[in-house]
Structures are given as C-alpha cells and as structure tokens.
Amino acid sequence: MKRVLYVGLLLLVGAAVVFAGGKKEAPAVEGTAASGVVKIGFLAPLTGDAAAWGLPGLYGAQMWMEDVNAAGGIKAGGKSYKVELVTYDEENVASKALLGAKKLVLEDKVAVVLMMAGATVTACQSFFTENKVLSMSLAPYDTRAEAPYHLCAAEPSLVYHLASIPYIAKTYPNVKRVAIVAQDDEIGRQGLAYLRAACESAGLQVVYDKFYGFETTDFAPIMTAILNAKPDLISFDGGYSYYVELLAEQAYLMGFEGIIESSEFFLSSLLAKVPADWAEGAVASFADWDDPKLPKYCHDFYAEYTQRWPGQWGAVSWEYAANLDIWKFGVESADSIDPMEVFKALKSAETIPHVYGEGVWSGKEIWGIDNFLATPWHNTEVRNGKHVIVNTQPILGWFYQPGNKEILLKHLKAAGVYYVK
Amino acid sequence: MSIILQTLVNSLITSSFYMLIAVGLTLVFGVMNIANFAHGEFYMVGAYTVWLLYSVGKIPFFVSVLVALVVVCAIGVVAERVLFRRVYGNVLGGFIISIGLVFILQVLVGQIWGVGMMKPVPKVFPGSLSVLGISVGWQRFIVVPCTGFLLAVLWFFLAKTKTGRGLRAVAQDREAAILHGIDVNRCCAVAMGLGSAMAAAGGALMAPIVSVYPYMGHSVVWTGFVIVIVGGAGNIKGTILSALFFGFLHTIVATVLDSTIGNLVGVLCMLIILAIKPEGLAGERE
Structure with missing residues (x-):
C-alpha cells in the first residue's frame, strides 16, 4: 500500500513539473485582447536614483496611449484595440525587475514589456526568452544572441558617446585631456568603455577614469582628484541625473572652466x-523637442508634455513612447497583436520609421545580434538653458570608420562588458 | 600643495557632517541604550522640512532649519514616549521598534510628497570661497561653523545645566541616577529630542548640497553607527574623535584612490580598531 502511495506521489510531482515548468509557450495575450484591450507593460524605475530615466518616460507613454485611444485604438486582425498601460516600479533593482516582469507577463498578460536599461533588463531576459515575450529597452548593450526577442529601437544609449567625443575633438581642438567619472554599475562600465574607445580614436588622453559607489553623498573628494588631473573635458558618462548634478555642482564650485x-x-x-x-x-546627446531642426510632431509633443508636466522634460520623456510607436508599426505590419508575430514583422521590415529618421536593424558585430535599430542621432549643446542640436550623424558612423571597430571591441573586453559568446 | 590643502578642508567639512549625525546617535544610545536606526529618517525629515519651507514655501533658510529642528525634536520625543519607553533595557526590542519607525517615516513621506524625482533645494549661499589655491562652496563650508555652534550648545547644556548633568548621570549609571532622584524618563525624552534634533540639523543643513528623497537616510545612518561604535557607544568625546578620524580617512582615500575603496577602508578600520580596543577609541573597559 505504501509503495502505491509513493508511486502515486511521484506521478503527481512529475505531472506538476511537466505542467508548471516543462511546458514553454507564449502567454495568452489574445485572451485579454478578447475584451478589446491590449495591455502594455511599463517596467522601469519610477522611484529612487534612476527615477529620472523612468518617470518622465511614463508620462510620455501615457500621452502616447491617450492619443492612440482617442484616435480609435490600434487596428489588427479586423479588430480595434484600446491600449492600456500597466506599470511596475522596479526601482532599478534587478530582483524587483524580474518580479515585475513575471507579474506583467503571467498575471496581466501584456503584449510587450518596455524597460529602461542595464542590469534590470539582463535579470529578466531568460524569463522573456523562455516565455517568448517581446521586450524593448533603451540600451543597445541589452541586445544579445541569448535574448532574441529583445529589441532596442528608440535610443542608442551610451553608443552616442562615440559621436559626442569626435564632435568635441573636432569643434574644440584645445581639448586634449579627458576625465571620465561614473557610478559603478553596468551603465557606468559600458559607458566608460565607449568613452575610452572614442578618446583613443580621437587622440585624446584619458587622465582620470574612475567609478563611485551608489552610497556616495560627498563628491568633493572625487572632484578634487579629477581637477588635480587637469582635464580640459569632464565626462559624466551615463551618470544618473542625481549624481551628474552633484558632480557638476562640485566642478563649478571648485572652479572648473572646461567642457x-x-x-x-x-x-x-x-x-x-x-x-x-x-x-x-x-555637450549631451538629447535634444529638447522644440528644437527648430526637429519636425512638427516633436514640437507638438514637447508643448503638450511641458504643459502637463512642467519641469519633468528629460532624455527619456519621448523614448518609451517612441518604442511604442515602433511596436504599433509592428502590430499594423503583422496585422496581429501576438508578440511573436509583431516581432517577426518588425525584424523582417527593411527599414523602421523612427522619429529621427529611417532605422535599420544592426549591432551583430558589437552585441552578437542585429536587434539594435541604428538611426541618425544628434549631438547637442546647452545654449540659453536649452539642449540645442549642433550636429547629426548616423549613430554607428564612427564604428564603421577604419580601425574603430577593433578599438571599441578592445575597450569593451578590457572593461568586462563584451558579452558575445 | 593645493590638493593637500583642498583635501584637508574637504575632510574637515565631511567630519563636521559626520559629527552632527553621530553625536545625536550616541547621545540616544548612551542615555537610552537603544540603537536607533530611525536616526537616518530623522535626518531625512529634517531635509524634507527645509525643502518644504525654504524651497517650496520661500521661508528664509535658517528659519526653515530652526523649524526642522523643532519638528524632528517633537517627533523624537513622541517616539520616545509612545514607543521606546515601553522597551527600556531591551536592546533588541528597541532595535525592532526603530526599524518599524524607519518604514513608517519613509512610507509617510513617500505617500505625502511622492517618491519619484528627488526634491531640489536651491543653494542659500551660492558661489565658493577661493583662497590659497583651493575652492570650497559656501554652502558646504557653512556646515563647519554650524556644527561647531551646535556642539558648543550641546556641551553647555550637558555640562552646565541640571538636566544636562542628569543626562550624563543616566548615561553613566542608570540605577545610581534613579537612587539620586533623577527623573530617568524625562532624561530619556530630552536625550531623544536632542539626538533627533541633531540629525535634523544635519539633514536641514545638507539639503541644498545633497538631493532630498525618502531613502536618503540609509547610507547616513550606517556611517553614523560605524563612527559611534568606533568612538565608544554613548561616548560623545569619542564620537567626535571618531567622526574626525573617519571624515579624514574617507576623504583622503576617496581623493587618492576612489570613493568605493574609501568606504571599504572605513569598515576595515572599524574592524581593526574593535579587535584591538573593543570598547572603542574613548570607551572604558567594563
């Protein structure tokens, strides 16, 4: 009798394993769509150090959602779907991001997950891949062969340093010595590699390149060390705005007069x-969207955004919405809201319409997969309290110049952030 | 030469800030025998008060700082009366209550003012003091005289007033103090009020320099505990000495090497000092 019980128990456990863990298929997005609503997961930091890269983006995504719904929703497969944003604050903590990803995918059954960048995205990628979830983030270095359904379509995060350093070297020939400082995380380390590569290629000397911890509250010692290296240019890398402001303030107070x-x-x-x-x-890489060089759509978006959320305009204000525009293009091309159909439609398109121009899937030579949308991108300078576009170029133009590929890969490997297997 | 001088001045400013935080913490520990982890949240409430009054309400900065001191002092006294008084002599109980208080204050502030973007507080003293090849922002520099003033007031209170002597007596020997007719409960309330106000002073004075958000007390309270433990828990002179030591150590290492190593070296020094002198720099062996 006992043996029968043991065998029965084993069978039950085996069945549970098969049904719970063994079966991998896309979550039933169509199930929620039966109600005429398609849900979008917004999984980004809305509080904490990195909130400036999440919260302003959520406002932009809300505006996008309102506009799409006001225009009748998204049309696919002969149906019209209203869009609903489901948010989850991952606080820029990897474990919370994974928790949020599971909740959004398994409970809310979202059709696409929008994320910020870095370690939080990496933490979710296995789950996304296993469950065939379409996800989009703001950083090309989040794309990798092991995460085939992850796209970076709106922003070339950190890659733009490959454009800004040559711009500075060309525009300000007196700049010879560069200091680079960033927070000690994936974003800071990635950025340092791009900056070192760009400096080497431009013949600039890196005289200081160090990280600071998240617990840092006093930046005076760091700036003392930086200024002692006598830089002509201080790069704050991909620093969170909270740190950049404190560092810039110290640089100002301690009399730094360079760029x-x-x-x-x-x-x-x-x-x-x-x-x-x-x-x-x-010098930065994000324009204010009332810039004369940008189209009317940007001006309208900027005017509404700054009216509704005064003082909240930042780099990401439009970017999550831009990712949603690209996802919508994929839905309309696929004539379906099924994540894998949308993914296939996006990847098979020859070019993708991006707000800065037509984009082409690229990046295999750097990240091992062509899931990064390479578009034109801007260098900006602060003029009269505004980010003004001063230069535009193809974002990977620097990479394809002779010798630069080797320099970049060398620095990515040296920094331990080259993930191609 | 200028980097040495600059580092010394930076160290002095950091030490002053550490003193403000750690002296309040050690005062509470000495009198009440409680490791108050909510001290960082008192610092945070002090900063929020200044943001609210000075930055939003346009009330003069030093008036805002004064209000912050009073508000947080009141919160401290209420916490002592309502929460901590019930667990005197129970270090673990006090610890748990202070952790609860941490969450309550964080959530309360987050619910009222939001936890999204950090709250900007404009500088009161713009510009910097440039002399002998060094440059120090006035807003940072002002922390030094303010700390000196507050510590002088605290010294006067503890050394020259009856209540202050009562506090010292309770810190030295609680039972003997009771036998001498000292109202221990009152002393504890005063210690908690003063300790909390010191934390608030730190938050209020630093608000224009650091960014203000509900979790800003975390790193501060850990540094405060390292300083208090090394100085000799409950020993104000030792705490001041320890704050000076760690302020200089951290600043010098952060300047010469980097700030992450600065934190590591600080904790390493704490372990070495405790291994050699477990009672802390100025503590007495029992």
Whole structure:
C-alpha cells in the first residue's frame, strides 16, 4: 500500500513539473485582447536614483496611449484595440525587475514589456526568452544572441558617446585631456568603455577614469582628484541625473572652466545647482523637442508634455513612447497583436520609421545580434538653458570608420562588458 | 600643495557632517541604550522640512532649519514616549521598534510628497570661497561653523545645566541616577529630542548640497553607527574623535584612490580598531 502511495506521489510531482515548468509557450495575450484591450507593460524605475530615466518616460507613454485611444485604438486582425498601460516600479533593482516582469507577463498578460536599461533588463531576459515575450529597452548593450526577442529601437544609449567625443575633438581642438567619472554599475562600465574607445580614436588622453559607489553623498573628494588631473573635458558618462548634478555642482564650485559632457543633463534640476552661463556649451546627446531642426510632431509633443508636466522634460520623456510607436508599426505590419508575430514583422521590415529618421536593424558585430535599430542621432549643446542640436550623424558612423571597430571591441573586453559568446 | 590643502578642508567639512549625525546617535544610545536606526529618517525629515519651507514655501533658510529642528525634536520625543519607553533595557526590542519607525517615516513621506524625482533645494549661499589655491562652496563650508555652534550648545547644556548633568548621570549609571532622584524618563525624552534634533540639523543643513528623497537616510545612518561604535557607544568625546578620524580617512582615500575603496577602508578600520580596543577609541573597559 505504501509503495502505491509513493508511486502515486511521484506521478503527481512529475505531472506538476511537466505542467508548471516543462511546458514553454507564449502567454495568452489574445485572451485579454478578447475584451478589446491590449495591455502594455511599463517596467522601469519610477522611484529612487534612476527615477529620472523612468518617470518622465511614463508620462510620455501615457500621452502616447491617450492619443492612440482617442484616435480609435490600434487596428489588427479586423479588430480595434484600446491600449492600456500597466506599470511596475522596479526601482532599478534587478530582483524587483524580474518580479515585475513575471507579474506583467503571467498575471496581466501584456503584449510587450518596455524597460529602461542595464542590469534590470539582463535579470529578466531568460524569463522573456523562455516565455517568448517581446521586450524593448533603451540600451543597445541589452541586445544579445541569448535574448532574441529583445529589441532596442528608440535610443542608442551610451553608443552616442562615440559621436559626442569626435564632435568635441573636432569643434574644440584645445581639448586634449579627458576625465571620465561614473557610478559603478553596468551603465557606468559600458559607458566608460565607449568613452575610452572614442578618446583613443580621437587622440585624446584619458587622465582620470574612475567609478563611485551608489552610497556616495560627498563628491568633493572625487572632484578634487579629477581637477588635480587637469582635464580640459569632464565626462559624466551615463551618470544618473542625481549624481551628474552633484558632480557638476562640485566642478563649478571648485572652479572648473572646461567642457562638461554627459549622456544627458536634466536641465531643470542642473540649473538649480549651477548658473546657466557656466552650463553653457555642455555637450549631451538629447535634444529638447522644440528644437527648430526637429519636425512638427516633436514640437507638438514637447508643448503638450511641458504643459502637463512642467519641469519633468528629460532624455527619456519621448523614448518609451517612441518604442511604442515602433511596436504599433509592428502590430499594423503583422496585422496581429501576438508578440511573436509583431516581432517577426518588425525584424523582417527593411527599414523602421523612427522619429529621427529611417532605422535599420544592426549591432551583430558589437552585441552578437542585429536587434539594435541604428538611426541618425544628434549631438547637442546647452545654449540659453536649452539642449540645442549642433550636429547629426548616423549613430554607428564612427564604428564603421577604419580601425574603430577593433578599438571599441578592445575597450569593451578590457572593461568586462563584451558579452558575445 | 593645493590638493593637500583642498583635501584637508574637504575632510574637515565631511567630519563636521559626520559629527552632527553621530553625536545625536550616541547621545540616544548612551542615555537610552537603544540603537536607533530611525536616526537616518530623522535626518531625512529634517531635509524634507527645509525643502518644504525654504524651497517650496520661500521661508528664509535658517528659519526653515530652526523649524526642522523643532519638528524632528517633537517627533523624537513622541517616539520616545509612545514607543521606546515601553522597551527600556531591551536592546533588541528597541532595535525592532526603530526599524518599524524607519518604514513608517519613509512610507509617510513617500505617500505625502511622492517618491519619484528627488526634491531640489536651491543653494542659500551660492558661489565658493577661493583662497590659497583651493575652492570650497559656501554652502558646504557653512556646515563647519554650524556644527561647531551646535556642539558648543550641546556641551553647555550637558555640562552646565541640571538636566544636562542628569543626562550624563543616566548615561553613566542608570540605577545610581534613579537612587539620586533623577527623573530617568524625562532624561530619556530630552536625550531623544536632542539626538533627533541633531540629525535634523544635519539633514536641514545638507539639503541644498545633497538631493532630498525618502531613502536618503540609509547610507547616513550606517556611517553614523560605524563612527559611534568606533568612538565608544554613548561616548560623545569619542564620537567626535571618531567622526574626525573617519571624515579624514574617507576623504583622503576617496581623493587618492576612489570613493568605493574609501568606504571599504572605513569598515576595515572599524574592524581593526574593535579587535584591538573593543570598547572603542574613548570607551572604558567594563
């Protein structure tokens, strides 16, 4: 009798394993779509150090959702779907991101998951791949062969340093010595590799390149060490706006008179710390969307955004919405909201419409898979308290110049952030 | 030469900030025998008060700082009366209550003012002091005289007033203090109020320099505990000495090597000092 019980128990356990873990298929997105609603997962930091790269993006995504719904929703397979955003604050913590990913996919059955970048994305990728979830983030280095359904379509995060350093070297020939400082995380380390490569290619000397911990509250010792290296240019790498502002403030207070560079400057906060004339000429990679060089769509978006959320405009304000535009293009091309159909439609398109111009899937030579949408991109300078476009080029133009590929791969490997197997 | 001088001034400013935080913590530990982890949240509430009054309400900075001191002092006294008084003599109980208080204050502040973007507090003293080849922001520099003033007031209170002497007596020998007719409960309330106000002073003065958000107390309270433990828990002179030591150590290592190693070296020094002198720099062996 006992043996029968044991065998029965084993069978039950085996069945549970087969049904719970052994079967891998895409979650039933269509099930929720029966109600005429398609859900989108917004999994980004809405609080904490990195909130400036999540919260302003959520506002933009909300605007996008309202506009699409007001226009009748998304049409696919002969149906019309209203869009619903489901948010989860991952606080820039990898474990919370994975928890959020499971909740959004398994409970909410979202059709696509939008994320920020870095370690939080990496933490979710196995789960996304196993469950065939379409996900999109803001960083090309999140794309990799082991995560085939992950796309980076809106922003070339950190890669733009490959464009900004040559721009500075060409525009300001007196810049010879560069200091690079960033927070000690995936974003900081990736950025350092791109910056070192760009500096080497441009013949600039890196005189300081160090990380700081997340617990740092006093940046005076760091800036003392930086200024002692006598740089002409200080790059804050892909620093979180919270740190960039404190570092820039220290640089100003300690009398730095050279050029500062960063992925972005959250100007409404930065200009509360330093005078506008000191920040004049700061080089970044994100334009304010009322720039005369940008199309009317951008101006309208910017006007509505800044009216609804004053002081919240930043690099990511439009980017999650831009990813959603590309996802919508995929839905319409596939005539389906099924994530894998949308993915296939996107990947098979010759070019993808991006707000900065037509994009082409690229990146295999750097990240091992062509899941990064290479588009034109801008260099900006701060002028009269605004990010103004001063130069535009293909984002991977630098990479395809002779010798630069080898330099970049060398620095990515040296920094331990080259993941191609 | 200028980097040495700059580092010394930076160290002095960091030490002053450490003193503000750690002296309040050690005062509470000495009198109440409680490791108050909510001290970092008192620091955070002090910073929020200044953000709310000075940055949003346009009330003069030093008035805002004063209000922050009073508000957080009141929170400390209420916490002592309602929560900590019930667990005197129970270190673990006090610890658990302080952890609860951490969450309550964080969630409360987050619910009221949001936990999204950090709260910007404009500088009160723009510009910097440039002399002998060094440059220090006035807003940072002001922490030094303010700390000196607050420590002087605390010294006067503890050394020259009856209540202050009562606090010292309770810290030295609680039972003997009771036998001498000292109202221990009152002393504990005063210690908690003063300790909390010191934390608030730190948060309020630093608000224009650091960014203000509900979790800003975390790193501060850990540093505070390292300083208090090394100084000799409950020993104010030792805590001041320890704050000076760690302020200089961290700043010098962060300048010469980097800030992450600075933190590592700090904790390593704590372990070495405790291994050699478990009672702390100025503590007395029982």
